[in-house]
Amino acid sequence: METKVRVRFAPSPTGPLHIGGVRTALFNFLFAKKHGGDFVLRIEDTDQNRYVEGAEDYIVESLNWCGIPFDEGPGKERENGPYRQSERKAVYRKYAEKLVENGYAYYAFDTAETLDFHRKDHEAKGKTFIYNWHNRLKLKNSLSLSKEEVEQLIQNGDEYVIRFKSPENETILLNDLVRGEITIDTSILDDKVLFKSDGMPTYHLANIVDDHLMEITHVIRGEEWLPSLALHYMLYRSFGWEAPIFAHLPLILKPSGKGKLSKRDGDALGFPVFPLEWRDPKNGDIAKGFREEGYLPEALINFLAFLGWNPGTEQEIFSIDELVEAFSFDKVNKAGSRFDPDKVKWFNHHYIQNSTDVQLAKILQSSRAELKEMDPQYIELVAGLVKERANLTSDLWDLTRYFFKAPRDYDETAIKKAIKDDTATILSKVRDIVVHLHEFTKDNIESQVKEWIKTEGLGFGKVMMPLRVALVGSLQGIDVFEIMFLIGKNESVSRIEKLIQSI
Known part of the structure; x- marks a missing residue:
């Protein structure tokens, strides 16, 4: 029987979810759904010092808003839970001890001061200190000490960590769905800490144990985890478990194409790098979100899919x-993908054009208190007239406000361009035409006003520009007669008279 595909997205709740994390979640989701599998959310909160209040809720809300919900995880418990690593604490020690028993790991009692001394000593000699096969027997650990000495230190309550014992002079061949074959020389690897002195596992141990216990078949993650791949593979081997299939996704690059996309890039160039707005609980700083800036989730997802993947x-x-x-992974690129703010806007514009008037009216009505009690059908009609001009849903109010509220003031540039010495007289005549219209339809208003312009021998702009300013407050907007x-x-009539009085 074929094994069911199971993938996981495992973010740390240390702040808002970066758009790169959303792309990783998306590729996991797409792969799982294509193969009829499960998409699991696991919260990797082993580093309690960096835990940020509200970050987990933000992650869940982001995935739901993006339309890539998880099948199991916090709040969607199944037999593989719990899904927060802090709630699985008791599980990890047992596995760390098992590695020590089987000779794949060891207790290390070196103090922070000792390790710091060795680092500085190596730096002074122009070298890099690596804790591994070439010096571990000279340091304070269960490989260099006798069994009795180790037991005594543990009994005394001396702090220790558990380190993985990296093999010496071995070449490991690994396969990656994106990168292909990868060769690793174990001699250059350090003996990573698997279990910390505070009783919590490091990411490396918790990650492997959880992926095994949750029956994860494919690990799809960012390329920043490539340096950890050899250790993770060796941990699977040490436990005697079958390793999952790995896929390391390319980086999302700055718009310039140089370096990894960061929040600073978004701040500098005026675009969000987080799916939802985020308020920092420590200092109250607000980071922009795609949702609040006026992007539709379908547009964001369509755009993100093309960052690193191409259908061909x-x-x-x-x-x-x-x-x-x-x-499919054979169409995922190895090279990083440049984040293009104009392209995500292009996608958004397309999705706004293809939204129904009802959908856009709901967005518009929910965003403005003054529209709450207004006739939804009128808002739908208005939204339909302006949607082709909108790149963002947040543009809708600026594009439609004159349908709901008379302008309080007028654009200075428009006034200079549209208002002449005889404008008040001209607008007074237009007002009179409008007042005496019995059939107030768009076509009748247009034919009567245009007929009068023609009869008077006036320039079209001489009439239409100030009329638009009176109705809209600027020279923007849709067809004047439609308005x-x-x-x-x-x-x-009221708006025309207001402008006449202000001239």
Whole structure:
């Protein structure tokens, strides 16, 4: 029987979820769904010093908003739980001790001061201190001490860590779905700490034990974990477990293409790097989120899918179901992918155009208190008229506000361009035409006003520019006659008169 595909996304709750983490979660989700498998969320909170209040809830909300929900994890418990590593503490010591018993790990009693001395001593000689096969017998650990000495130190309550015993002079051949074959010389590896003196495992041990116990078949993660691959593989081997299949995803690069994308890049260039807005609980600083900035989740996901993956066709617009169908690791690139703020806006513009008027009206109505009691059908009509101009859903209010509120003031540049000596007289005549219209339809308003302009021999802009300023407050907006029809005769007259009075 074929093994069921099980993948996991395992972020640390140390702050908001970076867009690179969302891309990792997405690729895990796509792979799992393509193969009828499970997508697991595990919270890797072994480093309690870096734990940030609210970060776990933020991760869950982000995945749900993006439309890539997990099948099991915190709040969706199954037999593989619990899904927070801090709640699995008792599990890890047993496995660390088992490695010591079988000769794959050892107790190390070196103090922080001793290790610091060795580091500085090596630096002074132009070398790098690595704790491994070439010096471990000269340091204070259960390999250099007698069994009795080790037992005595433990009885005395001396602090210790458990280190992995890296093999000497071995070449390990590894395979990666993205990178292909990887060769590692174990002689250059250090003896990583697996279990800390505070009773918590390090990421390396907890990660391997949890992946095994949760029956994870594929580990899909960022390329920053490549240096840990050899250790993780050797841990599986030491336990006598079958290792999962690994895939290391390329980095998401700055818009310049040089270096990894960071929050600073977003701050400097004015785009978000987090899915949702994040308020730092320590200092109250607010980081932008794609949701709050006006991006639709479908657009963000479509954009992220193309950061490191390409379907090999001309198609760019993919629904989540189409992404699941098309996704495969043979089309994931090794090279990093440049984050293009203009491209994500392009995707968003497309998805706004393809949203229904009802969907956009709901977004618009929920974003403005003054629209809460307004007729939804009117808001739908308005949203439909302006959506082709919107790149972000947050643009909708600026594009539609004149349908709901008369302008309080007028754009200075528009006034200079549109208002001439005879403008008040011209607008007074337009007002009179509007007042006496019996059939107040868009076509009738347009034909009557244009007929009068033609009869008077006036330039079209001489009339239409100030009329637009009166209705909108600027020279922006959709067809003037459409605006008048929608806001109604009384409101149109009121706005024209207000501008006449202000001239």
